Amino acid sequence: MVEPKVTVELAAAHGLNAEEWARLCTILGRVPTYPELGIFSVMWSEHCSYKSSRIHLKKFPTSGPLVLQGPGENAGVVDIGDGWAVCFKMESHNHPSYIEPYQGAATGVGGILRDVFTMGARPIANLNALAFGQPSHPKTPHLIKGVVAGIGDYGNCIGVPTVGGQVFFHPCYDGNILVNAFTLGLLRADKIFRGYASGAGNPVFYVGSKTGRDGIHGATMASAEFSDQTEQKRPTVQVGDPFTEKLLLEACLELMEQDAIVGIQDMGAAGLTSSSFEMAGRAGSGIRMELDKVPMRETGMTPYEILLSESQERMLIVAKKGSEEKVKKVFSKWGLDAVSIGEVTETGRAEIFWHGEKVVDMPVAPVSDQAPMYDRPRKQPSGYEEQRRLDLSALPDFRDPEDALMRMMGCPNLSSRRWVYTQYDQSVRTNTVFGPGSDAALVRIKGTKKAVAMSLDVNPRYCHLDPYEGSRLAVAEAARNIACTGAKPLAITDCLNFGNPERDHVMWEFAASVEGLSSACRELETPVVSGNVSFYNETNGEGIFPTPAVGMVGLLDDVDMRVPSSFQELGDVVILLGRTRGHLGGSEYLSLIHNIEKGTPPPLDGAKEKTLIELLQLLAKERLAHSMHDCSEGGLMVAVAECCFRPRGDDLGASISLQARGKRLDGLLFGEDATRVVASCSPESAQRIFDLARERGVEATPIGTVIPEKLALLIDGQPMATVSISELRARWEAGFPSLVSRL
Amino acid sequence: MKTAVIEFPGSNCDHDAYEWPLRLFGKPPERIWYTSRDLKKADLVIIPGGFSYGDYLRCGAMAARSPVMEEVKAHAERGGYVLGICNGFQILCESGFLPGALLKNRTLSFLCREVVLRCETADSPFTGALQKGSLMRVPIAHGDGNYYCDEKTLRRLLGEERVAFRYVSPEGRVCDEWNFNGSMDAIAGILSENRRVLGMMPHPERASEALLGSSDGAAVLRSAAKAIDEKNGAAKNG
Numbered sequence: 006m007v008e009p010k011v012t013v014e015l016a017a018a019h020g021l022n023a024e025e026w027a028r029l030c031t032i033l034g035r036v037p038t039y040p041e042l043g044i045f046s047v048m049w050s051e052h053c054s055y056k057s058s059r060i061h062l063k064k065f066p067t068s069g070p071l072v073l074q075g076p077g078e079n080a081g082v083v084d085i086g087d088g089w090a091v092c093f094k095m096e097s098h099n100h101p102s103y104i105e106p107y108q109g110a111a112t113g114v115g116g117i118l119r120d121v122f123t124m125g126a127r128p129i130a131n132l133n134a135l136a137f138g139q140p141s142h143p144k145t146p147h148l149i150k151g152v153v154a155g156i157g158d159y160g161n162c163i164g165v166p167t168v169g170g171q172v173f174f175h176p177c178y179d180g181n182i183l184v185n186a187f188t189l190g191l192l193r194a195d196k197i198f199r200g201y202a203s204g205a206g207n208p209v210f211y212v213g214s215k216t217g218r219d220g221i222h223g224a225t226m227a228s229a230e231f232s233d234q235t236e237q238k239r240p241t242v243q244v245g246d247p248f249t250e251k252l253l254l255e256a257c258l259e260l261m262e263q264d265a266i267v268g269i270q271d272m273g274a275a276g277l278t279s280s281s282f283e284m285a286g287r288a289g290s291g292i293r294m295e296l297d298k299v300p301m302r303e304t305g306m307t308p309y310e311i312l313l314s315e316s317q318e319r320m321l322i323v324a325k326k327g328s329e330e331k332v333k334k335v336f337s338k339w340g341l342d343a344v345s346i347g348e349v350t351e352t353g354r355a356e357i358f359w360h361g362e363k364v365v366d367m368p369v370a371p372v373s374d375q376a377p378m379y380d381r382p383r384k385q386p387s388g389y390e391e392q393r394r395l396d397l398s399a400l401p402d403f404r405d406p407e408d409a410l411m412r413m414m415g416c417p418n419l420s421s422r423r424w425v426y427t428q429y430d431q432s433v434r435t436n437t438v439f440g441p442g443s444d445a446a447l448v449r450i451k452g453t454k455k456a457v458a459m460s461l462d463v464n465p466r467y468c469h470l471d472p473y474e475g476s477r478l479a480v481a482e483a484a485r486n487i488a489c490t491g492a493k494p495l496a497i498t499d500c501l502n503f504g505n506p507e508r509d510h511v512m513w514e515f516a517a518s519v520e521g522l523s524s525a526c527r528e529l530e531t532p533v534v535s536g537n538v539s540f541y542n543e544t545n546g547e548g549i550f551p552t553p554a555v556g557m558v559g560l561l562d563d564v565d566m567r568v569p570s571s572f573q574e575l576g577d578v579v580i581l582l583g584r585t586r587g588h589l590g591g592s593e594y595l596s597l598i599h600n601i602e603k604g605t606p607p608p609l610d611g612a613k614e615k616t617l618i619e620l621l622q623l624l625a626k627e628r629l630a631h632s633m634h635d636c637s638e639g640g641l642m643v644a645v646a647e648c649c650f651r652p653r654g655d656d657l658g659a660s661i662s663l664q665a666r667g668k669r670l671d672g673l674l675f676g677e678d679a680t681r682v683v684a685s686c687s688p689e690s691a692q693r694i695f696d697l698a699r700e701r702g703v704e705a706t707p708i709g710t711v712i713p714e715k716l717a718l719l720i721d722g723q724p725m726a727t728v729s730i731s732e733l734r735a736r737w738e739a740g741f742p743s744l745v746s747r748l
Numbered sequence: 749m750k751t752a753v754i755e756f757p758g759s760n761c762d763h764d765a766y767e768w769p770l771r772l773f774g775k776p777p778e779r780i781w782y783t784s785r786d787l788k789k790a791d792l793v794i795i796p797g798g799f800s801y802g803d804y805l806r807c808g809a810m811a812a813r814s815p816v817m818e819e820v821k822a823h824a825e826r827g828g829y830v831l832g833i834c835n836g837f838q839i840l841c842e843s844g845f846l847p848g849a850l851l852k853n854r855t856l857s858f859l860c861r862e863v864v865l866r867c868e869t870a871d872s873p874f875t876g877a878l879q880k881g882s883l884m885r886v887p888i889a890h891g892d893g894n895y896y897c898d899e900k901t902l903r904r905l906l907g908e909e910r911v912a913f914r915y916v917s918p919e920g921r922v923c924d925e926w927n928f929n930g931s932m933d934a935i936a937g938i939l940s941e942n943r944r945v946l947g948m949m950p951h952p953e954r955a956s957e958a959l960l961g962s963s964d965g966a967a968v969l970r971s972a973a974k975a976i977d978e979k980n981g982a983a984k985n986g
Contacts, residue, residue, distance in 0.1 A: 157858050161889070162799040164760025248758050248802025340757060430860045430889040432954050433797075435764045449959065451767075564959065653862070653918075 008039040008309070019046035025377055032371045040308045040357070040364050044372065047222070047275035047313060048282060051540050054376035057506035058538045061519040065533040066526050071495060072534055073194060079120045079270060080190075081534025082197055083496045085560050087453055090194040092126035095134075095187040095461070095500040095556040097539035101242040102184040106151025111159040111245040113186045115317055118163065119271035122254050123320060125198035125261050126190025129436060130448050131160045131429075133170040133186050134461040134500070134554040138179030140417050140744040145174075148182055149745050155245075156186070157428040162247035163254065166437055167429035169446035170461050174417040177465070180544030185500040187461055187556045191450065198261060201268035202284035202292055202323045202349050209281070209294060209347040210332055213253045213272075213319040215302035219243050220276070220315025249318040249341070256339040257320060263335070265328035267349075272319040278312045280321040282355060286373030293356045294347035296364070308359045323349055386510035393470060395590050395604030402669045406718065407726045409598055410642055411736055413675065416597050419639045420740025421650075442652060444489040444570045444635050447561065456567065458492035458559040464638060465550040467606035470591045472514040472551045474606050476521030478679055479555040481614045482637050484529050487559035488618040489633040489682060491568045491625025494529060497522075498556040499536040504548025506540045514551040515540075522553060528611030529618070531557065566625045572648050572657045572711045573631040578691040579648075579659055579709040582698060583617060583681030585641060587672025593638050594675035607679045614680045616701050621682060629694055632685045640675035644683045645709075646716060649730050650737065656730045661709035662719040670720065685711055749976040751777035752790035754820065754836075756811045761797035761834065761951065768794075768953040772969055782814045790828075791976045793820055797834030797889070797951060807850060807892045808838030817843055829873060829976060830945040831968070834890055837937070837947035846938055846947045847905070848897030853890070854930030860889040862961065863950055864926065865936055866916040869909045872943045873975035877967050883920055884913075884964035886950040888928070893949040895931035895938075905938060912946055913937040 009015060016026040019042060029045045030036060037045060047053055055062065067075040073090055074082035080094035098113025114131060121128050133156055138145050160167045165188070202209065220243035260266060268288070270280045277299070285292040296311050306314075322343075324332050329345060336343035350356070355372075357365035403409060413419055426441035438456055439447035445460035462483040468475030484494040499522060504511040526533055542549045561567060572579075589595050590604025624630040636644035641663075649657050665673055686694055691707065698705035716733060718726040753765045762779070770776045778788040787793060800811035811817065817839070824830050824845060832840040840846045853859050862885055867878040878884075897905070905911055913936040917926045927934040929949070937948025952965025 154857065158891075161858055161860075161891075162758070162760070162802065164798060246802070248799060248804065251758055251760065251799070251802075427861050428858045430858070432860065432887050432951070432960070433760060433764065433889060435767065435954050435957070435960060438959060 011036055011039055011042050016042060020050060021046055025049060028377065033367055038364055040312055041367055043309045043313050044278050044365065047278055048372050049376045053275050053279055055538055056377045057379050057381050057540060058515065059378050060380050061516050064519055064523045066523060067532050067534065069496065069530065069532040072532055074197060075534050076536060078199055079123050081496065081498060082124060083534060083558065084194050085455060085457065088194055089450060089453065090192055091189055091457055091558060092121050092124045092192055093187065093189040093498055093556065093558055094120050094535040095185055095498045095554065096120065096537045097500050097502060098184045098186060099182060099502065099539055099542055102152055103182050105242040106148045107155040108242055108244050110152040110155030110184050112243045112317055113184050114156055114159040115245045115247065115250050116273050117186045117188045118165065118250065119273065119320065121188045121190040122257055123198065123269050123271045124190070124192065125196050126192035127258060128165045128188050128190040129434060130189045130446060130459060131165050131167040131187065132446060132459055132461050132556065133167065133184065134463065135170065136173045136175065136178045136183035136465065136552060138182065139176040140174055142179045146745045152184055153425050153428050159245055159247045161430040163251045164433050166431050166433050168431055168437055168440050168448060169459060172422055172425060173465060175465060175550065177550045180547060181542045181549050183502050183552060185554045187498065189457065189459060189558065198266060198269050200270035200284045201288045202290050203288035204267055205349055205351040207267050207323050207326050207349045208329055208345040209292060209349065210322040210324055210343055211299055211319065211346045212322055212336055212343045213341055214246065214249050214316055215300040215342060216311055216314045216316045217302040218306065218310055218314060221310060221313045243315050243317050245317050252339040252341055253318050253320065256336050256341055260332060260335045263331055265324050265331045267323040267325055269320060269322045272321055274315065276313060276315045277321065282369055282373040284321065284323065285355065285369045289353070291350035291352035291354045291369060292347060293350050295358045297360050298344055298346040300342040300344055308364045381506055381512045382509045383513035383516050384509035385513055392603055393605050397589065400599060402671055406642065406670060406674050407728055409675065410646065410728065413594065413597060413639055413643055414646060414733055415736035415740035417740065417744060418593055419643055421737045422741060423738060424741040424745065438564060438567060439490060439569065444486040445492065445559065447490050447567055449564050454563045456561040456564040458487045458490045458561060459556070460486035461554055461556050462486065463552055463554045465552045466596065466602060467591050468518065468552060469550040470604065471606050472517040473521035474609060476518040476553050477525040477609050478606055479553060480522060480525035480529060480531070481609050481679060482635065483555045483557035484531060484618055485635045485682065487557050488621035489568065489570060489635050490561060491566045491622060492559035492561040493622055494531050494557055494559045494618065496532050496534045496558055497526060499533060500554040501536065501538045502542050502549060502552040502554065503540050504543045511548055518551050518553045525611060529615055566628065568625045568630050568633045570634040570648065571632055571651045572659065572685050574687065575657065575711055575713060576688065577631055577685040577711040578688055578707055579661065579711060580684045580686065580691065580694060581641065581681060581706045581708045582620065582684055582703055584678065584704045585673060585676065585681065586678050587668045587676040588678045589672050589676050592640065592675060592677045594640065594671060607677050609679045617680050617682065617703055620698060620701055620703050623697060624684065624694060629690045630684045630686050634683045636681040636683050637677060640677050642674040646733055648683055648685065649716060650734055656734060658712045658715040658730045659709050660712050660717045663708060665720050749792055749973045750790045751792045751794060752780050752787055753777045753794045753796055754780050754782065754816055756782045756800035756814065758800045758802050759796050759798035761953065764953045765794045765796035765833065768956060768969055772956065772966055773973065780816060782816045784816055785819050787819050787823055792829040792831060792972055793823055795830065795832040795836030795839050797836060800835055800839065808835060808842040811839045812842035824945055827942065827944060829972060831874065831972065832947040833951055833953065834949055837949055838892065840945065840947040845945050846940060847901045848895055850892045850949065851894040851896050852892050853894050858891040859928050860887065861928065862887050863928065864916050864918050865913040865950060866920055868911045868914055871909065872912060872939050872946065874946045874968050874971050875912055876975050877971040883916065884967065885962040886952055886955040886965045888950045890949055893929040893931065895935040897932065902933060910939040911935055912939050913948055
């Protein structure tokens with residue numbers, strides 16, 4: 006095969022601009038070869054190099070007493086005590102999932118699992134945050150079905166439970182859905198593996214599946230906008246094989262038990278190129294590889310294709326010299342390829358050969374960590390101030406909240422996600438204490454009393470109205486969800502989904518969001534330990550809402566202190582912790598009932614949030630609360646209704662009595678003031694809870710009692726509404742299946 | 749009772765099956781790799797759930813033809829005890845130990861949720877500690893759990909009381925609504941002719957601790973331990 010001539014035009018077709026072309030020619034001192042151009046194009050793609058985001062990401066707080074590994078590795082690691090640590094990360098697979106929902110979502114799960122087990126951790130929990138277009142869009146049901154089946158089939162087969170997540174619907178995702186996959190793994194704190202290619206002479210092993218032509222330029226695809234021609238990009242989507250990944254997982258963990266590995270990294274985006282360059286780059290080494298030794302699944306592949314293939318279920322291992330046979334033996338037991346394709350060198354250069362001919366000879370460091378960095382122009386979006394002005398005076402308050410509550414419970418954003426999560430194995434590995442449907446998932450750590458809590462959160466509508474405050478609210482809600490189980494929030498990972506960074510308003514949103522996440526993480530003392538940026542979430546020039554998904558991890562020292570989210574006992578007192586002002590800006594209620602998406606998101610007082618979160622942990626520790634449930638999207642009435650629904654369907658009810666004090670009823674019932682929790686406790690414990698709350702300056706109001714069968718509402722002592730819980734549940738359960746049954 | 753857990757490439761409930769006797773009796777089972785021909789003198793062989801060989805071709809089809817299954821067959825023919833859970837049940841059907849087949853769930857999707865099982869016979873080593881008609885809460889997690897057999901086989905299974913468990917409502921009634929995967933006659937588990945081989949789709953090993961929501965599943969393993977220990981004791985004394 007004749008390789009194309011490398012020119013500035015060919016570089017442009019690879020997504021490199023004239024400035025970047027000049028820079029790479031300077032680094033090499035000559036025009037690159039075709040494989041070298043391929044390497045530059047993926048390594049300097051937005052997806053791999055973070056060239057538009059790095060300058061902002063530096064602002065994240067990334068350290069803390071428990072952080073064992075912060076950003077920059079395959080995943081973050083946090084100490085949970087007794088010699089144990091958890092490793093976690095979240096990653097986007099948005100573009101591939103829109104093009105081919107089943108394989109796109111499946112390989113997203115596969116990729117994040119590898120990022121975690123490459124650190125030496127056994128994956129014990131998966132979560133996912135999904136965003137789809139409006140349910141009435143013709144593609145939406147097909148995309149939901151494909152994505153959910155893809156996530157399920159991959160995680161189910163490999164045997165890692167999917168224990169939680171979120172699904173959000175909005176027309177801004179009509180042409181660009183979001184699939185953010187999170188994995189948490191467990192490892193010994195003193196046995197962390199990293200992506201280091203060090204020690205000249207150490208062999209470089211290629212392990213796992215064979216290389217094919219799939220996924221070539223996936224990273225580059227993820228670094229450009231979509232158009233109507235997107236269908237043509239289908240061949241850039243990889244195909245997942247969870248069975249092989251299961252074998253790879255077991256083989257890697259088995260080899261890690263032996264003293265054979267110097268460094269290990271997943272071949273994810275940009276495949277062999279990024280894994281080899283990043284590993285050598287971190288260690289300051291050079292690397293020599295013979296591409297003709299790479300196990301291939303098809304004939305006639307070129308060096309360029311082998312370097313850029315994103316075939317799944319492959320890893321690169323730098324082994325200790327002399328342990329070659331150990332590596333081969335373990336992988337042969339699991340029926341997988343393990344081939345030494347080169348070695349670590351002292352040259353600081355990547356030298357890559359094809360049947361004896363040197364096809365790549367370039368310095369590692371400038372490619373891996375001196376990628377271009379841009380401080381792209383930022384400008385507040387036009388109409389930003391206008392969309393934040395909300396005049397409620399023209400909007401009539403309601404007299405009858407029943408109808409609104411019924412509609413809210415069955416709506417796309419608030420209805421039960423059972424249709425989704427019953428397709429996920431939630432209980433394999435026998436650790437799941439709280440699964441999907443709980444405020445946060447809770448997974449116990451065998452051999453200890455501990456449990457790890459996890460929650461993924463973001464309200465994209467808030468972030469659209471105010472990317473700074475919206476991002477702060479995402480961190481706060483995630484932390485509150487963690488604390489509702491009784492756990493202490495420890496750290497976050499994030500997945501920052503934005504539009505085209507070359508547009509100044511997108512960059513403005515991004516910078517504001519990073520500032521917001523940073524400020525909330527500082528206030529709540531939850532550092533950022535890993536994460537991912539996904540730009541170019543646009544189709545035909547229409548960007549998505551800024552969507553910084555936050556994945557929070559917390560620790561419960563004693564699993565016996567856990568608190569469920571639903572009501573437990575008839576006669577229990579229902580307490581609202583936190584203050585209700587009736588904030589309607591950006592609320593689900595305004596959007597659903599009045600089709601208004603305006604105003605500002607609810608204000609967040611970080612100090613008050615922290616106090617509330619500490620109080621929740623205390624209530625759990627002293628075993629005072631029978632249930633605790635975050636009050637956020639949908640407001641107080643939706644939160645109370647959710648508390649009535651119990652996992653086995655043996656639902657309870659509540660009699661709720663509120664004081665309006667002249668406030669709007671819609672704001673009182675469906676306003677989304679932050680920093681609130683609906684708790685329940687025995688009548689004997691109530692006073693103690695009020696005392697503890699008062700000492701800490703947390704407003705605590707008794708708002709009712711747990712009763713059977715009904716949700717009854719009194720306002721200022723007057724009966725306002727009575728709905729049957731079974732009717733409410735029927736609405737809540739029917740909402741989601743009705744969205745997907747249109748196909 | 750000595751137990752062994754078979755591990756195939758792609759088994760993923762092998763850890764759970766391994767920890768089950770360990771948690772209940774403090775006795776770790778033997779782990780048997782699929783290429784082995786030594787069952788380590790186990791009384792009870794557990795074939796765990798998962799996706800052996802990725803469930804490629806047909807669920808359980810390739811595992812049924814692996815070397816270790818010849819030994820399991822010989823073990824069963826000697827009157828040994830075998831419990832196949834989920835993928836293990838599929839493997840037992842594919843191996844011909846048990847009649848019938850597990851088809852795709854009628855929803856055409858994977859289903860993971862807690863179900864209610866009714867014990868249909870106390871006359872087996874796996875249900876001896878249960879009352880006929882008693883209910884258990886146990887999770888299912890499968891894509892292909894829709895039990896099917898021909899009419900003649902069904903009549904025989906019913907006639908010989910070889911249906912061990914059925915999917916029922918929380919009140920204990922067989923009804924379509926609670927037969928999530930669409931199994932024929934709501935069958936969740938069946939016994940071999942000599943009643944020493946049980947295949948079941950639900951996961952009793954995942955329901956053996958109150959912390960995880962239910963400990964009802966422990967009765968299956970406790971029953972087996974009692975039956976086997978009694979038999980071994982009788983053999984020793986006799």
